[in-house]
Amino acid sequence: MPHSVADPQPAKTATSAFESWGRYPRYDATIVPLNWQSDFPGVMAGLHGGALPVGLGRSYGDVCLLKDGNLLQTTGMDRLLNFDPVTGILTAEAGVSLAKILDFAVPRGFFLSVTPGTKYVTLGGAIACDIHGKNHEFAGSFGNHVPSFELVRSDGSRRVCSPTENPDWYAATIGGMGLTGVITWAQLKLRPIVSRKIDYEGIQFHGIDEFLDLKQRYQHVEYTVSWVDCASTGRNFARGVFMLGEHSKAPGELKPSPERKLVFPFDLPGFALNHTTVSIFNSVFFHKQIKPHVKTVQDYEPYFYPLDAVLHWNRMYGKRGLVQFQYAIPWQHAKEGTISILREIAKSGLASFLAVLKAFGDIPSLGMMSFPQAGIMLALDFPIKPDLTFPLLQRLGDMTLEFGGRLYAAKDAAMTPAQFQAFYPQWQRFAQFRDPRLNSSFWERVTGGQSTL
C-alpha cells in the first residue's frame, strides 16, 4: 500500500550526516529527530549550539543546514489529523511529505493547490520556503493555501497562526526558512480533481519575445512552464519548449501512485557534465519534441515530478554537487533582464540542462520573506567549478539586483550579505521574529555572521 512506502530520506554519508539537495555546501551537524508535536522544545535540553528544523533536505543550498549545530528532523512527525471533504482542508503534522499527502488526497479526488517540481518535500518545508508551482498566476504560492498552523518556540510558547490570529507570526513563518520556530501541524487547502490525467501541450519557441507571446496567448491555462536552452547562442539563443497543462476534466481513475523503482546508483565523475554533453542534452530535449506543437494527455506524476522518477538524481553532478540559481525579476525589467542574464550564462559555457523559465502572476504571497513576485522567473543548475561558478553567480546576482529582481533562498548557496540585504530589505524586521535558539548556515552567511537578537 502506498501509505507504507518510505519517503527517500536525505543521503547520509560519512563526511556529512545531512546533505542538502545540491550537496553543496556540506557541514557536519547532529540530527535530532522530532517524532511528536510535543518533542520541541524539550529535545533542546542539553544540546549544544543552535538548531534548525529540517524536513527531507530538498532545498539546494544551505537553508536546511547548520554547521556544527543540531538539525531537528521533522519527518517522524507525519500524521494526518483531519480532513474535511467539503472544504478540502487537510490538517496534518508538519513532517508529512507532499508525496504522502498525494497518496491520501488523489484517491479521494483532491490534489495539492500548489505543487513544486518534486513531491519529496515536507509540509513544514513547503511553508518555510513558501514554495511555488507552475500555476503561480492562478494560485499564488504555497502559503496562500495554508489557512493556519501551530508555531512552537524554544521558550515553550505555542501559537496558532493564521491571517487573523497572530498574523505577524503567520507572515514571518511563511517563507521564514524555519527560523521562527517549529511548525508542528498545519492546515492545507486541497483542490478537487476528477482524474489523475493532465491535458498537456508543448510548443517550441525561439527567443524571449516568442515566449512572452505564448504566455500572453495561453494566459487562461492553469499550469505553464518553459524549458529553456541556456547553452546555445546565435540563432538558437533562448530557444525552448513552452509546456502547458491542465487537470483533465474527463473523469478518470483516481488510483494511488505506484512505488518508484529507479535510483541513480553512484556519483558521476566531475568531468561527465561538460559543455559538450550538456549541449547535446539540450539539443535532444529540444528536438525530442519533433513537431513544433504537441498535444497529449499524461499522468500527473511525469508531468509534475519528472525527476522524482529517479531517486538521488543529484548524484549525476558528482561528489562536488551543484548550485542552483533562481531569480524573479519584476515585469518592468523582466525582458531585458532575462535576455542579459541568459547571454551572460551562455557566454560562460557553464550552463547545464533543466533551465526553467516561467512567468509569476500578481497574487501576493502571504510571507514576509517570500520569493515570488510578478514578473519572470528563471531557474537553472550549475555544476561546481570553483574558479568559474562562484564568480559567475556573483555577476548574475548583481545583474538580478540591477534589474530590480531577487534570488530564492531555498535555491541559493552563493548570495553575498550585501546582495541578500538588498533583495530582502525587510530582513531586519524579519530577524525580530527569529527564534533565538534557531539558526541556519544560510542565515549566518547572508546576515554576515552577526547576531541579530
Place this chain on the structure above:
Amino acid sequence: MSTLVTRPLDAALAASSEAVIAKKILVLGATSGIAEATCRIWAAEGAQLFLVARNAEKLAAVAADLKLRGASYVGAAVADLDDTDKHAELLTHAVNSLTGMDIAFLAHGILGDQARGEQEFEHAAQIIYTNFIAPVSLLTWLANYCVQRHAGVIAVLSSVAGERGRRSNYIYGSSKAGLTAFLSGLRNRIDREGVTVMTIKPGPVNTSMTAHMNIKKADVNKVAKTIVKAIDKRVDTLYVPFLFLPIMFIVRHIPERIFKKLNF
C-alpha cells in the same frame, strides 16, 4: 483510562456489513514506532483498531491519523500498562469496543538505561517489570479469552536482544529473554486450542527508541510489512529483518569462553 474516540454511527453501520473482512485488532503500546507503522498498514486495509498507550496527546495524533488512513473503526484508551491491576478492566473495555478480537499486538516496552540499571536495582527492576511482568499479566488474560473461542492471534514484540545476554544491554535483553521463554511455553499450551502465539524478534529498527544508537537499523515500514504478512500466515517465530535468523544462530553458538571476552 479514558476513551478518546467513540464509535461513530457510520463506522458502526459499515462494520455490520464488513464484519467478515475487517480485522479486529487490539494494539498495546500503539505509539511505539513499530506499532504505529504496522497499524498504518492495517488501517489502509480497513481494519478495526483499538489502541492503548500511555500518553494521551500522542495517542490522539496516532488515532486521528489511522482513522484518516482508512481504519473502519479506531477506539483508544490511555493507560499505563505497568498498572497490572487495571488490565482486566482495560482489556474488557477494548474487546467490548471492538465487539470481538482477531489479533492482539503487544508492542509496548522500554529500552531503559543499561549503565543506570547496573548501578540502580530499581531501574533494572523497572525494565524487567515493564517488558516482562506487565506482558505476562496481559497475556494471561488474552490467552484465556482466545482459548475460550479457539481463535485469535497474539503477536508479541520481543527482541533479538533476548537471545543471549550481552554487556551492552543485558538487562533489557534478559527481560526479553523471559518474555520469549514465556511465549514459547504459552504457544506450547494454547496452539493446540487454535490460538496462534507469535514471537516477533526485531533487530535494531529505526524508531524513536533507537534514535540515539549509531548503528545500522532496519526501516520501520519494511519491518511493519513483514509483521503484517507473518501475522496473516500465523507464523510462530519471526526474525525481522530475516538476516537476524542466521546471525542469532551464530551468536547463540559462540562458546562462552570466547563470548565473555567480546565487546558488543
